[in-house]
Amino acid sequence: MKIVFSQRKLLDSINIVQRAISPRTTLPILEGILIATEKDVVKIVATDLQLGIETFIDAKIIEQGSVVVPSRIFSDIIRRLPEGDIEFTVDSGYKIEMKTFNSVINLQGLDAREYPELERIEEINPIEIEERILKDMINRTIFSVSVDETRPVYTGALFEQEEDNITIACLDGYRLAVRKDKTDMSAQRTEVVIPGKSLDEVSKIIGNTDKKLSIIIGEKHVLFDLGYTRIISRLLEGDFLSYRQIIPQDYSIRVKVDTHLLQSSIERACLIAREGENNLIKFSIKEDKMVITSNSEIGNIFEEVPILLEGNELDIAFNGRYFLDILKAIEDDEICLDFTTNINPCVVRPLDGREDYTYLLLPVRVFI
Amino acid sequence: MKIVFSQRKLLDSINIVQRAISPRTTLPILEGILIATEKDVVKIVATDLQLGIETFIDAKIIEQGSVVVPSRIFSDIIRRLPEGDIEFTVDSGYKIEMKTFNSVINLQGLDAREYPELERIEEINPIEIEERILKDMINRTIFSVSVDETRPVYTGALFEQEEDNITIACLDGYRLAVRKDKTDMSAQRTEVVIPGKSLDEVSKIIGNTDKKLSIIIGEKHVLFDLGYTRIISRLLEGDFLSYRQIIPQDYSIRVKVDTHLLQSSIERACLIAREGENNLIKFSIKEDKMVITSNSEIGNIFEEVPILLEGNELDIAFNGRYFLDILKAIEDDEICLDFTTNINPCVVRPLDGREDYTYLLLPVRVFI
Numbered sequence: 095m096k097i098v099f100s101q102r103k104l105l106d107s108i109n110i111v112q113r114a115i116s117p118r119t120t121l122p123i124l125e126g127i128l129i130a131t132e133k134d135v136v137k138i139v140a141t142d143l144q145l146g147i148e149t150f151i152d153a154k155i156i157e158q159g160s161v162v163v164p165s166r167i168f169s170d171i172i173r174r175l176p177e178g179d180i181e182f183t184v185d186s187g188y189k190i191e192m193k194t195f196n197s198v199i200n201l202q203g204l205d206a207r208e209y210p211e212l213e214r215i216e217e218i219n220p221i222e223i224e225e226r227i228l229k230d231m232i233n234r235t236i237f238s239v240s241v242d243e244t245r246p247v248y249t250g251a252l253f254e255q256e257e258d259n260i261t262i263a264c265l266d267g268y269r270l271a272v273r274k275d276k277t278d279m280s281a282q283r284t285e286v287v288i289p290g291k292s293l294d295e296v297s298k299i300i301g302n303t304d305k306k307l308s309i310i311i312g313e314k315h316v317l318f319d320l321g322y323t324r325i326i327s328r329l330l331e332g333d334f335l336s337y338r339q340i341i342p343q344d345y346s347i348r349v350k351v352d353t354h355l356l357q358s359s360i361e362r363a364c365l366i367a368r369e370g371e372n373n374l375i376k377f378s379i380k381e382d383k384m385v386i387t388s389n390s391e392i393g394n395i396f397e398e399v400p401i402l403l404e405g406n407e408l409d410i411a412f413n414g415r416y417f418l419d420i421l422k423a424i425e426d427d428e429i430c431l432d433f434t435t436n437i438n439p440c441v442v443r444p445l446d447g448r449e450d451y452t453y454l455l456l457p458v459r460v461f462i
Numbered sequence: 463m464k465i466v467f468s469q470r471k472l473l474d475s476i477n478i479v480q481r482a483i484s485p486r487t488t489l490p491i492l493e494g495i496l497i498a499t500e501k502d503v504v505k506i507v508a509t510d511l512q513l514g515i516e517t518f519i520d521a522k523i524i525e526q527g528s529v530v531v532p533s534r535i536f537s538d539i540i541r542r543l544p545e546g547d548i549e550f551t552v553d554s555g556y557k558i559e560m561k562t563f564n565s566v567i568n569l570q571g572l573d574a575r576e577y578p579e580l581e582r583i584e585e586i587n588p589i590e591i592e593e594r595i596l597k598d599m600i601n602r603t604i605f606s607v608s609v610d611e612t613r614p615v616y617t618g619a620l621f622e623q624e625e626d627n628i629t630i631a632c633l634d635g636y637r638l639a640v641r642k643d644k645t646d647m648s649a650q651r652t653e654v655v656i657p658g659k660s661l662d663e664v665s666k667i668i669g670n671t672d673k674k675l676s677i678i679i680g681e682k683h684v685l686f687d688l689g690y691t692r693i694i695s696r697l698l699e700g701d702f703l704s705y706r707q708i709i710p711q712d713y714s715i716r717v718k719v720d721t722h723l724l725q726s727s728i729e730r731a732c733l734i735a736r737e738g739e740n741n742l743i744k745f746s747i748k749e750d751k752m753v754i755t756s757n758s759e760i761g762n763i764f765e766e767v768p769i770l771l772e773g774n775e776l777d778i779a780f781n782g783r784y785f786l787d788i789l790k791a792i793e794d795d796e797i798c799l800d801f802t803t804n805i806n807p808c809v810v811r812p813l814d815g816r817e818d819y820t821y822l823l824l825p826v827r828v829f830i
Contacts, residue, residue, distance in 0.1 A: 167733060167760055174730045190761075196723075197730060201761035355564075362542045362565060365535060392535055393558075393569035 095159020095184040097129075097136060099151075101175050101194075107138045107149045108169045110323055113295045115165050116142035123162060127169075128209045129182075130160030139212065140165065145292045146212040147299070149323040160206035161188055171199055212326050215317040220308035221255055221284070223277050225300040225320075228307065231262045231273045232297040234423040234451065239290035240266035247332030250287040253309075253316075255280055263337045264290070269416050270337055270454040271423065284311050287334050292316075292327035299325065341454055342441060345432035347405035349379060350445060353429050356384075357421040359397035363388040364414040366395045374458055375414035379433070380407050388414065410436040411458045420453040463527025463552040465497075465504060467519075469543050469562075475506045475517045476537045478691055481663045483533050484510035491530060495537075496577045497550075498528035507580065508533065513660045514580040515667070517691040528574035529556055539567055580694050583685040588676035589623055589652070591645050593668040593688075596675065599630045599641040600665040602791040602819065607658035608634035615700030618655040621684075623648055631705045632658070637784055638705055638822040639791065652679050655702050660684075660695035667693065709822055710809060713800035715773035717747060718813060721797050724752075725789040727765035731756040732782040734763045742826055743782035747801070748775050756782065778804040779826045788821040 111127060119125055119142060128139040134155060139148040161184045171192070172180070181193040188203040232251075240248035254261040258279045263272045296318050300307060308319040311329075318325040363375045363386050370390030378385040379401070386397040410433065420442055432441040442453040479495060487493055487510060496507040502523060507516040529552045539560070540548070549561040556571040600619075608616035622629040626647045631640045664686050668675060676687040679697075686693040731743045731754050738758030746753040747769070754765040778801065788810055800809040810821040 164760065167737070170733045171730060174726065174733065176726065196727070196766045198764040199730070199734070199761065200763070358542065358544065359564070362539060362567070365538045365542065366567070369535070392532065393567065395568070396566040398564045 095131070095161060095182075096156040097131065097182045098154040098156065099136075099180045099182055100153070101172065101177050101180050103151045103153070104138075104180065105169075105172050107151050108165075108172060110149050110299055111138050111140035111147045112165060112169060113298065114140040114142055114145045114147040114325075123204055123208050123210075125165055126162035126204055126209070127165045128160065128162050128206055130206055131155050131158040139209070141210060141212060143210065144289060144328050145295060146326040147295075147323065148212060148326075151322075159184055161190060162204040162206055162209050163190060164201060164203070167201065171201075212324075213312070213315045213328075215310050215312035215315055215326065217308070217310050217317070217319070219280070219282060220310050220319070221260065221277055221280065222306045222308055223260065223275075224304045225307055226302045226304060227275050228309075229297045229300050229302060231260075231275060232293045235262045235264045235271040235273050236290055236294055236297070237419045237423065238264040238266060238269050238271035238453075242266070245332075247287055247330050247334055249291075250289045250330040250334075251293055252334045252337065253284070253286050253288050255284040262293075263334075265335065265337060268413065268456050269420070270340065270452075271420070272337065272341075272452040274450050286311055286316060287330040287332070288316055288327060289330055292325070296325055296327075299323065340439075341452060342432070342434060342438060345405075345434055345441065347379065347403070347408050347433040349384065349404075349431040349433070350402040351384065351399060351429060351431060353421055353424055353427055355399050356429075357418065359386050359399050360414050360418055360421065363395050363397055364418060366390055366393055367414050372458060373414045373416075374411055374460065375417070376409065376411045376460070378407075378409050379403065405433075408433055408436060410440070411460045412440070412455060413458060416455055420455060423453070424451065463499070463529060463550075464524040465499065465550045466522035466524065467504075467548045467550055468521070469540065469545050469548050471519045471521070472506075472548065473537075473540050475519050476533075476540060478517050478667055479506050479508040479515045480533060480537060481666065482508040482510055482513045482515040482693075491572055491576050491578075493533055494530035494572055494577070495533045496528065496530050496574055498574060499523050499526040507577070509578060509580060511578065512657060512696050513663060514694040515663075515691065516580060516694075519690075527552055529558060530572040530574055530577050531558060532569060532571070535569065539569075580692075581680070581683045581696075583678050583680035583683055583694065585676070585678050585685070585687070587648070587650060588678050588687070589628065589645055589648065590674045590676055591628065591643075592672045593675055594670045594672060595643050596677075597665045597668050597670060599628075599643060600661045603630045603632045603639040603641050604658055604662055604665070605787045605791065606632040606634060606637050606639035606821075610634070613700075615655055615698050615702055617659075618657045618698040618702075619661055620702045620705065621652070621654050621656050623652040630661075631702075633703065633705060636781065636824050637788070638708065638820075639788070640705065640709075640820040642818050654679055654684060655698040655700070656684055656695060657698055660693070664693055664695075667691065708807075709820060710800070710802060710806065713773075713802055713809065715747065715771070715776050715801040717752065717772075717799040717801070718770040718796060719752065719767060719799060721789055721792055721795055723767050724797075725786065727754050727767050728782050728785055728789065731763050731765055732786060734758055734761055735782050740826060741782045741784075742779055742828065743785070744777065744779045744828070746775075746777050747771065773801075776801055776804060778808070779828045780808070780823060781826060784823055788823060791821070792819065 135150045183191045190201045190203045192199045252263040310317040367373045367388035375388040551559045558569045558571045560567045620631040678685040735741045735756035743756040
């Protein structure tokens with residue numbers, strides 16, 4: 095096997111596929127990256143068996159072949175080589191030689207036949223979406239994914255498509271994050287659960303551009319096809335809560351508030367609250383202001399945020415960190431907080447009746 | 463006690479003095495920052511008893527007084543308050559109240575009389591030096607300070623002044639870094655050892671400007687007077703090696719080399735070497751090139767760097783990390799490496815005979 099790579103292109107490809115390598119794998123071959131020629135292009139692949147990434151690069155192929163390279167040292171070396179050509183040769187014993195104008199590096203590779211095949215998914219009924227829209231939807235919901243491995247389905251995000259709506263919903267025991275957007279019309283309804291970690295890596299690989307990518311849902315896998323790069327993830331099995339049923343449709347109290355003022359007041363309150371238990375902060379919603387307080391052994395804080403109130407006054411308590419996560423995920427300058435009682439969830443929605451986001455947070459019950 | 467601070471000025475001052483606070487102190491009062499009015503300015507102080515920093519800020523003093531504030535939470539809160547005025551009040555029980563237009567924060571402070579006094583040093587015979595020159599001298603030597611606490615004097619840097627020369631020298635068991643520069647003429651000779659940690663903090667506080675600061679050497683302390691801020695450090699006791707005696711004056715082999723080419727070749731060699739022992743890299747100095755090699759269980763590397771050689775060919779081995787530290791501290795594009803034999807140190811010097819830096823590194827003895 096013999097290939098002449100451009101250092102820049104090879105490094106870009108390795109940076110992409112490396113996201114699929116798990117830092118703690120028990121299968122040594124999975125610490126490697128597969129490099130294989132496919133006719134006139136080179137395929138670079140990595141996987142942790144849950145998530146697989148393959149990307150294709152142009153290179154000058156002198157002799158066809160394939161090898162698995164040790165990923166960490168290989169990427170460290172490629173990163174440190176000067177821009178320009180790298181002559182990459184592999185002998186029959188999988189010994190790798192990399193040559194530039196003043197360096198020769200030898201590493202031991204592994205037999206590519208030992209490397210697991212990525213799942214093939216038939217590319218039918220692709221869902222097409224702009225990269226920046228998908229990136230945004232992921233980044234604004236993924237923080238609500240559960241970290242509790244005992245109920246694995248909730249470590250994933252519910253991904254739905256129906257007609258021309260696309261939705262991502264994430265929930266753990268305390269909060270729900272839902273983002274909606276538009277795609278092309280689709281005849282069939284899709285509803286799958288994608289691991290949070292896979293979506294997180296997808297959002298890091300895709301750009302902030304209006305270039306479209308295709309999402310193809312298979313039996314047990316999902317494929318994100320970016321053209322030059324394909325990301326294949328297993329789906330999670332199990333029943334996901336019908337999240338629509340837990341979003342209250344009515345409210346008796348609506349607070350309109352400036353997102354940034356609310357966020358900075360809660361941030362300060364959290365500094366005091368983090369020294370106590372549960373990051374507990376209290377809201378006291380009054381006629382024209384919301385008073386936010388917290389206290390712990392180190393002291394106490396009292397914040398006032400101007401609001402517009404519809405409905406009655408209310409005292410309610412939350413985990414301040416969770417509330418901050420929601421506020422940080424919102425792009426609007428002003429939002430609605432909808433309440434019913436101090437034991438019902440708070441629903442955070444856009445001011446103007448748009449339905450592109452809904453966040454829900456359970457209050458903490460306290461003897462106020 | 464009542465003061466109106468500007469949030470911005472207070473935050474800047476806290477960021478400076480906080481560098482003296484040790485993350486693991488056994489004296490609770492040293493986790494605090496002293497805030498005390500002194501006539502019409504406010505003094506902000508922190509110390510770990512080794513290093514003390516005090517800075518002065520303008521503020522509207524309504525009632526004189528002093529208090530020790532808990533540093534971590536205090537700085538976190540000040541950082542998160544909006545720009546503008548902070549009304550800072552302390553009652554007789556050291557209860558602190560901070561008020562802005564929409565926040566009220568209460569913290570418990572401590573009695574300022576419990577706070578240790580910083581050492582007073584009589585400001586005689588100041589050594590005047592531009593901030594950027596001192597910053598540079600520190601940053602380009604401090605990496606050679608020893609981390610071995612069993613010989614404390616070498617955890618410090620030797621600071622010398624004689625006539626119009628100023629020198630900083632740091633050494634551990636394997637290497638020596640010396641930087642020289644010019645100051646005003648001085649009648650007396652100064653030679654003290656300043657803790658590496660103190661110099662490191664000094665270099666972070668001073669700017670990259672040509673503003674001058676004064677260094678005043680006391681009996682057991684040194685004072686860096688920046689005008690608005692004063693940094694006081696203990697000196698280290700003990701005999702520091704006469705480092706001039708260990709720098710070979712002669713050489714039999716001189717290599718002239720491009721600093722950046724050498725650095726990037728050694729960086730790559732270190733990637734392979736780090737998997738083995740001692741970060742061992744080997745130089746084979748030949749007529750017109752230096753061959754740098756290293757090998758470990760993961761593979762091997764062979765690098766060629768063009769050189770100009772005076773003298774005989776030589777094979778010699780080094781700890782590659784130590785060699786890199788030296789190269790990173792050098793601003794010249796080309797340097798001299800001077801050798802005698804493969805068991806004598808390598809001396810790194812400027813090409814043009816300048817004496818502003820000298821680095822020395824002991825080779826590693828191997829059966830080449």
